Amino acid sequence: MEAKKKIGVIGAGISGLSCAYELQKAGFDVTVYEKEATPGGRMNSRTQNGFVFDTGADHLCNLYDTMKAYCNEFHIVWQKMAFNEYGVIKKGKIIRLVDAVGRFSQFRLVVQYFLTKNVGDFFFLNDAVKYDTDNARDFMLRRTGKEVVDYLVDPFVSTYQFHRSNEISLGALYGIMNSVAKDKTKWDLHRTRGGMKALPLAFAEKVHVRFRDPIKSILGGDTVVVQARDEQSYDAVVCSSPATVTNRIYSNPTEAQKTVLENTRYATTMSVVFRVPKASLPNVSIVWVPYVENTAISGFVNESMKGDECIQDGTTLLSTWLHEDFAKQIFNLSDAEVYERVREELAKVCTWVARKEDFVPHDLERWEDAMPVFAHGHLSRVKTFLEHGQGGNNVYFCGDYLNSPWTEGALRSGVRTAQTIIDRFAE
Template identity: 25%
Template sequence: MDNRPTSPLSARARQKVMVVGAGIAGLSAAFRLQQSGYDVTVLERSAHVGGRMWTEEIDGFRVDTGAALLPDSYRQMRRLIRDAGLTGEVVPSGDIYGFLRDGKVHRFGTHIPLDLLTTGLLSPRSKMRLLRLAADTRRLRDRITFRDLTTAPEADESCIAYTDRRLNQELFDYLIEPLSTNYYFAPPEELSMTHVYLAASSALGTGYFNSPQGMAFLPRGLARHLDIRHNTTVLSVQENDDHVTVRHTDPTGGERQQTAAACVIAVPGPQVAGIWPDLPAPMGAFLSRLRYSTCLHVSFGLTTRPPETSMWIFVPRREHPGGLGLCLDHNRAPGRAPDGKALITLYWPTQQSESLYDLPDQDITARALHDLDQLGLFSGLARQIEMTSVSRCRPCVPLTHPGSIAELRNGLRSLDHTSRIALAGDYYSFGSTNAALTSGEATATRLTVTLEARPAPRHTL
């Protein structure tokens, strides 16, 4: 008889952990749990990994269908890229933003404080008022993080109230509103200041990185390490004394029931209650009220590159009804367009996206060309098009409305942190790939502590 003590790693290897959802939150949790020695299986409803972090390759162009920007402030993502052996797949990328006013693009790069002093985008009075936003952002920087927003209740203030108290109408029109429309795809009247603080501290005036292979490089790279079951819909997750029961369909449509030591649920917030019937009521209330933006965007592959150097142009409502976002993908990141060619993507905010969402692609494309023509930024664009792609993203980004931080705090307090079921998602912080990834890693750490304290017998698929 072998009486040698079992090592922590060998004990963990006998424990199955299941992860629901192969977006970046689920993949990050799965990767870290597997690193810790657990036997991990990921169940994914769709035919590919990545969720909103995906890339389509079309006629030599790479179109990122969801997330697009990776600031250097994404330190957690940088670490995960290194640990997954993907460092060689990333390079520095574009870092110049443009803000449109009166038909002129005003550009800002990594030296944004100097750029703001010299820009014609804002009046001298607004530049002085902008110092207030800079001071408030600096004061809150250590408490507004990608992991948890609940330590910064001041960020629950509405954009309208903050503007009235600290800024002015010009800053609202040419900074707050376009940031809301382009980062959240929602009007600032519906949002809290959370996204503005995070954008100011982590995205504006910083460098960026990306992969020539497209945003899908990270989920694809993580997936190579993992056991992922595609075309699998999870029906319910139930916790018992020493295990978790997961019911799901298989690719043929048949229903199966399996057990595991623990389970991570990494799906959009409003979907959680449908598969976890014992979700605590306060967290359920937060997730049920959570609203996501809708993003509809059209990409045009062009035969030649325009002279514009910005990677992204913010188009305020003052310049176009409802506001727009324009991404010059060939400036944003390498590998998006063949040499000498261009890739330009038009993004609509939620209201316009919803009104167009179900129309045929040709009608949506015609509307995009009309809106681009109205801006007058790219002369002769229609004659240069050789590829067109329409991308739909619903749900897109979770919206932080005034009061959402307090609701999140109540929800988090209701969770049992010794439970064998844990949540991961971008709704814990600013809606971004890095927030989702950070949540997945934090969940993996929490479950490791739980399973060390509450060992379970081995359960197999």
């Protein structure tokens, strides 16, 4: 009998783990290398003082079909949030999202919905490449005007991507608009019981992961040599690390691989969390903070929507994300200074909490490579990479930057890369 093909996977985030799991099921001998002590990467949770804090990704949507299927397979409880209401800041006040813009702007937005091109599935953005022709901000300014851009388009992008809407491709915007129109109710917020780490942990129990074992270098070829605690050779290697990291550690990428690695930019943010009196917060899940209202805070989340795991002794957590330029300004300050700078800004926009002292510092996480930027041009480079670069030198890539944003985009990218390898080795 032929020996099993050996595959090394760099990174135990959700894309690397789903890829490793599918390869192992297909009969490959798989080893995952993870630099940290726990799996999950940007999909992780930490428990402190009884609270579960999701350090990166914070919530999931009911339209994450692939993720739901794995949760089902692993008996992970997929829970609807206790409430699902959005707010936005306008003229210093928190108002409902549906009231963010006036009647005329609403009308222009509805017209634009009807004109939106069908790009298929948002979690398969590679199909949207033919609309990678403009950026969302300029396009929406022309079609719907400044009010829609300032109070809906830009805050949506900066709450979830941390950068501004001039850096998101029209193809990605069409993907979101299609999906909101088509799958409206499926955007309901959900979570996995136990926090974001539940699914990565379940995957990591099923595959062989070498924790605290960062890859220092990769040399592609007929066999791929990786240098970690020791040197190992593989028939193929999958890099699920962020493109910036892969670019540093992979010494001989092909031209098509180099182009996608060198041109992928990530937005920076921080998750800064405070404990606040639960009774002070209404049942609003997430508040978007437009840049025109506050240039520091991009959004905040009322974690009591997650139920018992986020409510203790009459308090809950308020998770705060930052606009990229502010995050960069304070990135290297001490934790105490970060809490103080963020608390000052948060008190200006989270008017539910009466006194600054009621925001009690709880936890924080710095994310230099928080979110890949799907700027105009990125989807086209990814398409070229998938057609000409994937598997060059027997090195494969997966991750959110190669499909679509967020955990579902990353997960599906991992599954797809596994399938590409399975097909190649079957040839």
